[in-house]
Amino acid sequence: MNNLTTFVKGIIAGICIALGGTVFLALDNKVVGSLFFTVGLFVICTRGYNLFTGKVCYSLDQPRSYLGDLTLIWLGNLLGTWIFALALKATRLAPALATKAQGMCEVKLGDTLFSIFILSIFCNILIFIAVDGFKNNPNAIGKYLALFFGVCVFILAGFEHCVANMFYISIAGMWSGQALLFILVNTLGNAVGGLLIPVASKLLQEK
Secondary structure, three states: OOOHHHHHHHHHHHHHHHHHHHHHHHHOOOHHHHHHHOOHHHHHHHHOOHHHHHHHHHHHOOOOOHHHHHHHHHHHHHHHHHHHHHHHHHOHHHHHHHHHHHOOOOOOOOOOOOHHHHHHHHHHHHHHHHHHHHOOOOHHHHHHHHHHHHHHHHHHOOOOHHHHHHHHHHHHHHOOOHHHHHHHHHHHHHHHHHHHHHHHHHHHHHH
């Protein structure tokens, strides 16, 4: 996969997550919102787009050059969420969505970095369960249950997903140095969380 393809698939994945984030913001019922947020990961997994939080889970068996791919994917995800938020701001939906996102972002940005890091680890444990379940579960129904349960649980538990947060910060218009630091810590925590189960599985295989 060349760099341009990697980047473009990252942009599309960012747009997909922004779609999920939009419906989550639009619905007052958090349970229903979490269910429909899954449309983002559903499209990404079925169409083969590049989402950082999913791709980072498979870093162990990749060459060092994969770090470059992850960087391109992360930047593509960021650009995709920003483009979608920018387009959304030109619609009648923007004021209500921005107001709700601002309230969410105030809570997130007011948290400690260590708390964000831990919540991000927990989030990507669930993302690994979702994407790996979709990839490897031999049962068709099981594949999709893995996606829906993984996403719904991380949202309802209040865990932190860096790409979703890129969208929320963008639609809220709250980018700043503090927000960038938040996203970087969020990203690091997601990377750690996504590797926990693969590392544990590898260690168990060696014993």
